[in-house]
Amino acid sequence: MTQTQEQGTADETARAVDAASRGCPVYRSNPHPLYRHLREASPVSRLTPPHGVDSYLITRYEDAKAALADPRISKDMYAAVDAYRSVFGDSSIALDDNMLFADPPKHTRLRRLVNRAFVPRRIEALRPRVQEITDALLDRFTTLEPVDLLSDFAFPLPLQVICELIGVPESERQKAQQLCSVVARTGFSKKDKARLAEAENGLREYFEDLIARKRKRPEDDLLSVLVQTRDEQDSLTDGELLSTLWVLLFAGHKTTAYLIGNAVHTLLTHPDQLQQVVTSPELLPNAVEEIIRFEGSVENATFRHALEDITVAGTLIPKGSLVQIAITSANRDAASFERPDTFDITRPGVQSSHLGFGTGPHYCIGAPLARMEMQIALASLFRRFPRISLARPAEEAEWLTVPFPAFRGLTRLPVMLDPSETPTD
Ligand code: HEM
Numbered sequence: 449m450t451q452t453q454e455q456g457t458a459d460e461t462a463r464a465v466d467a468a469s470r471g472c473p474v475y476r477s478n479p480h481p482l483y484r485h486l487r488e489a490s491p492v493s494r495l496t497p498p499h500g501v502d503s504y505l506i507t508r509y510e511d512a513k514a515a516l517a518d519p520r521i522s523k524d525m526y527a528a529v530d531a532y533r534s535v536f537g538d539s540s541i542a543l544d545d546n547m548l549f550a551d552p553p554k555h556t557r558l559r560r561l562v563n564r565a566f567v568p569r570r571i572e573a574l575r576p577r578v579q580e581i582t583d584a585l586l587d588r589f590t591t592l593e594p595v596d597l598l599s600d601f602a603f604p605l606p607l608q609v610i611c612e613l614i615g616v617p618e619s620e621r622q623k624a625q626q627l628c629s630v631v632a633r634t635g636f637s638k639k640d641k642a643r644l645a646e647a648e649n650g651l652r653e654y655f656e657d658l659i660a661r662k663r664k665r666p667e668d669d670l671l672s673v674l675v676q677t678r679d680e681q682d683s684l685t686d687g688e689l690l691s692t693l694w695v696l697l698f699a700g701h702k703t704t705a706y707l708i709g710n711a712v713h714t715l716l717t718h719p720d721q722l723q724q725v726v727t728s729p730e731l732l733p734n735a736v737e738e739i740i741r742f743e744g745s746v747e748n749a750t751f752r753h754a755l756e757d758i759t760v761a762g763t764l765i766p767k768g769s770l771v772q773i774a775i776t777s778a779n780r781d782a783a784s785f786e787r788p789d790t791f792d793i794t795r796p797g798v799q800s801s802h803l804g805f806g807t808g809p810h811y812c813i814g815a816p817l818a819r820m821e822m823q824i825a826l827a828s829l830f831r832r833f834p835r836i837s838l839a840r841p842a843e844e845a846e847w848l849t850v851p852f853p854a855f856r857g858l859t860r861l862p863v864m865l866d867p868s869e870t871p872t873d
Pocket residue numbers: 516547548549559610695696699700701703704707744745746749750751775803804805806807809810811812813814815817818
């Protein structure tokens with residue numbers, strides 16, 4: 449290749465990355481070819497985001513895995529407050545005073561406070577209740593009309609579960625979900641930021657009120673325990689308590705909701721794999737892991753920033769830059785996964801190799817809960833509606849088009865639960 453050709457290709461790559469990171473629908477509906485190209489041609493890409501803070505995107509598996517656990521790449525956004533403020537604004541800073549945006553020792557302290565509630569043994573005890581919630585949601589469906597599985601099943605299921613665990617009263621869950629949705633959907637324009645600030649302020653007021661109520665009348669839930677810990681041991685501040693509540697509520701339902709959607713869509717578009725899950729239910733746990741690898745719901749890890757100059761795959765990431773780690777890309781890296789673009793629910797060793805729950809100190813605390821919810825949701829749905837099919841062609845699926853996507857998920861998932869019962873004219 450001549451120097452001019454090389455430059456041309458580099459410019460095209462830069463333009464594609466720019467368009468993709470701004471939420472261009474072509475890349476959102478199928479980001480995988482672009483990520484493949486980046487892994488080969490530009491494994492650490494410089495982004496030009498609208499917020500103006502220098503940002504670098506890491507796309508190869510080994511680099512991503514190392515970066516997720518690299519102490520030189522900090523999660524402490526309070527140390528990078530100017531950069532953080534220009535990306536998200538003050539209202540986000542106040543909500544993000546939690547483990548996800550902290551380094552040790554603060555991270556260790558905040559994570560330890562809630563860790564006990566999420567260990568596999570405790571989560572297993574919730575299984576009957578999660579099954580009950582799932583069954584109640586499925587009971588409400590009629591098979592005559594198309595159903596939007598995302599809004600009527602994928603979202604309410606994890607929302608109800610995490611709200612019960614935290615202690616958000618049933619009558620307030622809808623409101624909490626709405627406020628969370630605004631926060632997740634906003635971009636970086638002035639108008640977006642104003643909407644974001646309004647939703648975040650609304651959430652903060654709601655949380656303050658909920659905390660005050662738990663303080664007055666403690667119940668058998670995680671928030672009451674945290675409030676008690678706050679008051680008796682003084683081991684977290686008011687702001688940290690509120691932010692912990694926020695991260696658990698937000699991360700505890702959106703990720704799983706989008707993953708249920710991705711899972712149903714992927715299985716319905718790979719009928720041979722679905723058939724195997726249905727006839728051999730013991731394959732379901734591995735199928736869930738392969739879904740997380742193949743079409744996981746967290747596309748990019750949360751923001752990090754370089755504490756010093758760091759070189760990754762030959763590219764210098766200067767001190768102070770934001771670092772984004774493309775989990776979706778890493779999980780399809782041919783250097784780490786055989787036939788990475790093949791969806792194979794029997795893929796050996798996938799649970800311990802995919803990065804869908806992250807890795808290192810910030811490894812997803814909710815992974816045991818998410819796994820259980822996924823298994824119950826999919827087993828129950830396909831058992832109850834074995835003839836379920838997409839109501840619209842797979843190519844018309846509507847994927848999220850948020851800029852700098854944290855999530856990879858569908859905006860709607862219309863299905864026919866039993867096409868044989870569709871009335872004919
Ligand atoms: C399928 C569903 C889920 C996926 C794909 C997922 C994915 C992730 C990923 C990739 C991270 C690491 C982020 C980073 O390093 O930047 C993370 C962290 C986290 N997740 Fe999940 N998650 C899921 C479900 C849940 C649930 C159900 C909860 C419930 C509490 C939860 C709570 C958290 C928390 C609190 C963290 C931060 C942990 C820390 O900073 O130490 N997640 N998750």
